Amino acid sequence: VVLFFEFIFNVATCANAFTLNVYLFMQLVNYIGCPDYLLVTQLDEFVQLVPSATILIFLCTALLVFFFSSKNSRHLLLFFFVFDVSILLFVIICGSTKADFSQTEFPLKIIFPHSFNKSEYEYGVAPYTVGTVFKGAGILFLSFSGFDKIANLASETINPKKSLPIGIFGSLVVVLLFYVSVSLVVVSLGHTPAGYTLSPIVWALNSNKMILASYIAFGGTLVTLIAVIYTNIAAGPRLLLQMSKDGLIPQVFGWSYMNVPFNGIMVTGIVSCLIAVWVPYQTLSNMSSVLALIVYTFLAIAIIIMRLSLPDHMPATESSTKWYKQPRRIPHITALYLFLCICVSLLWHPQYVELGYGLMSIVLLVPTFGVYVLLQVQTEYDSPNTFRCPLVPALPCLLILCNTWMLFSIHYYALGFVFVLVVVSGVPVYFMYSVKHSRLNDRGDESFALSSVDEEDFQTQTRTHSAEI
Numbered sequence: 001v002v003l004f005f006e007f008i009f010n011v012a013t014c015a016n017a018f019t020l021n022v023y024l025f026m027q028l029v030n031y032i033g034c035p036d037y038l039l040v041t042q043l044d045e046f047v048q049l050v051p052s053a054t055i056l057i058f059l060c061t062a063l064l065v066f067f068f069s070s071k072n073s074r075h076l077l078l079f080f081f082v083f084d085v086s087i088l089l090f091v092i093i094c095g096s097t098k099a100d101f102s103q104t105e106f107p108l109k110i111i112f113p114h115s116f117n118k119s120e121y122e123y124g125v126a127p128y129t130v131g132t133v134f135k136g137a138g139i140l141f142l143s144f145s146g147f148d149k150i151a152n153l154a155s156e157t158i159n160p161k162k163s164l165p166i167g168i169f170g171s172l173v174v175v176l177l178f179y180v181s182v183s184l185v186v187v188s189l190g191h192t193p194a195g196y197t198l199s200p201i202v203w204a205l206n207s208n209k210m211i212l213a214s215y216i217a218f219g220g221t222l223v224t225l226i227a228v229i230y231t232n233i234a235a236g237p238r239l240l241l242q243m244s245k246d247g248l249i250p251q252v253f254g255w256s257y258m259n260v261p262f263n264g265i266m267v268t269g270i271v272s273c274l275i276a277v278w279v280p281y282q283t284l285s286n287m288s289s290v291l292a293l294i295v296y297t298f299l300a301i302a303i304i305i306m307r308l309s310l311p312d313h314m315p316a317t318e319s320s321t322k323w324y325k326q327p328r329r330i331p332h333i334t335a336l337y338l339f340l341c342i343c344v345s346l347l348w349h350p351q352y353v354e355l356g357y358g359l360m361s362i363v364l365l366v367p368t369f370g371v372y373v374l375l376q377v378q379t380e381y382d383s384p385n386t387f388r389c390p391l392v393p394a395l396p397c398l399l400i401l402c403n404t405w406m407l408f409s410i411h412y413y414a415l416g417f418v419f420v421l422v423v424v425s426g427v428p429v430y431f432m433y434s435v436k437h438s439r440l441n442d443r444g445d446e447s448f449a450l451s452s453v454d455e456e457d458f459q460t461q462t463r464t465h466s467a468e469i
Contacts, residue, residue, distance in 0.1 A: 002426070006288065018052075019053045022052075064230065083223055084220065090217075134402075186200050307381070308375065337375065344361050368401075
């Protein structure tokens with residue numbers, strides 16, 4: 001449910017960003033060719049009316065319904081990729097001609113945020129602290145949430161076992177290179193004024209008298225947002241299709257016609273329209289980042305539990321009966337680690353640091369590290385023979401700590417909205433439908449009966465089953 005709503009809010013966020021960029025760009029060039037009420041009408045602090053965002057989502061949904069196939073989607077996404085890379089290279093080359101790289105600094109200050117002078121916020125530049133870095137990373141995390149879309153479209157690939165790792169790691173390298181390069185060029189062109197919400201790339205080029213380049217960058221921004229909307233609407237139905245096959249939601253959501261998950265596409269598009277037309281852009285972006293962080297946090301938890309827990313068919317070995325090696329307790333130990341990470345991240349928030357709780361957060365790092373050591377000494381039982389996460393449980397534990405830190409760096413109202421949304425929509429579906437219709441209810445008892453075989457036969461069966469895994 002959280003993953004599906006991540007797709008929904010990403011669609012709504014990009015649709016609102018598309019409308020907002022068009023609105024501000026028209027003001028920038030002093031062109032009034034479209035009524036304001038067709039773009040953005042602010043009704044309240046948390047409520048707005050954006051009809052154009054709904055129209056954009058509707059068009060992308062229609063495009064997906066009539067042209068959804070592996071071949072067509074592949075060609076369209078390839079066009080988006082080539083176009084976006086070309087625009088970014090154009091921005092880097094044009095911006096470098098007038099960029100002043102001497103004003104770019106890389107300070108390494110690790111101090112409390114409240115110790116900075118208010119002048120540090122001049123020109124919209126935030127103070128250089130660990131808390132500020134994590135807050136910025138948390139707010140912008142939705143920009144790096146496209147990797148789960150790649151995983152959800154695995155059924156569209158010929159050899160996902162080989163293609164997915166290449167696609168995920170390749171896209172990560174490309175995104176990091178372009179993100180750092182473009183950011184360096186844009187910052188070197190001049191500071192963006194505080195409160196300025198138009199694309200910084202467009203503003204930086206326009207303020208340096210590169211008018212034609214700013215128009216091209218603006219067009220690239222709009223095409224990129226359309227590509228993200230299309231990709232999220234394409235990935236959402238695949239998730240609903242798999243959930244319906246597993247019996248977690250009614251099968252009507254997975255109904256397809258001519259290999260097109262029609263109902264899933266329509267549900268994704270309609271829910272996205274209902275959210276995009278009312279919720280402001282800032283709220284949408286924060287909730288999208290919160291949902292993405294929650295998804296990756298539970299992904300890390302799942303990796304720890306699946307790799308370190310003792311499978312049901314295996315007996316407790318001599319090493320696992322020791323007090324510090326309890327594979328049956330891995331879910332409880334992981335939950336304790338998550339709770340301690342939440343406490344550390346919450347108490348390290350600047351609001352609580354100013355109240356004197358920062359020292360308590362540092363003290364809680366000691367038991368957190370102790371729980372990590374307890375996970376580290378466990379035996380790995382279920383390691384896949386294909387691609388697997390390295391450095392388990394060190395890497396997943398670090399991911400949990402970083403994600404919780406970024407989560408509590410974002411505004412609390414976004415966390416509250418996400419909690420209410422998941423509880424209201426997910427919990428009733430789980431208890432009223434998923435528990436009764438899950439495919440896990442139909443599986444047979446695969447455990448080995450110790451009383452029916454002797455020790456030698458049991459060891460043989462265990463070795464055979466382990467080899468199959």
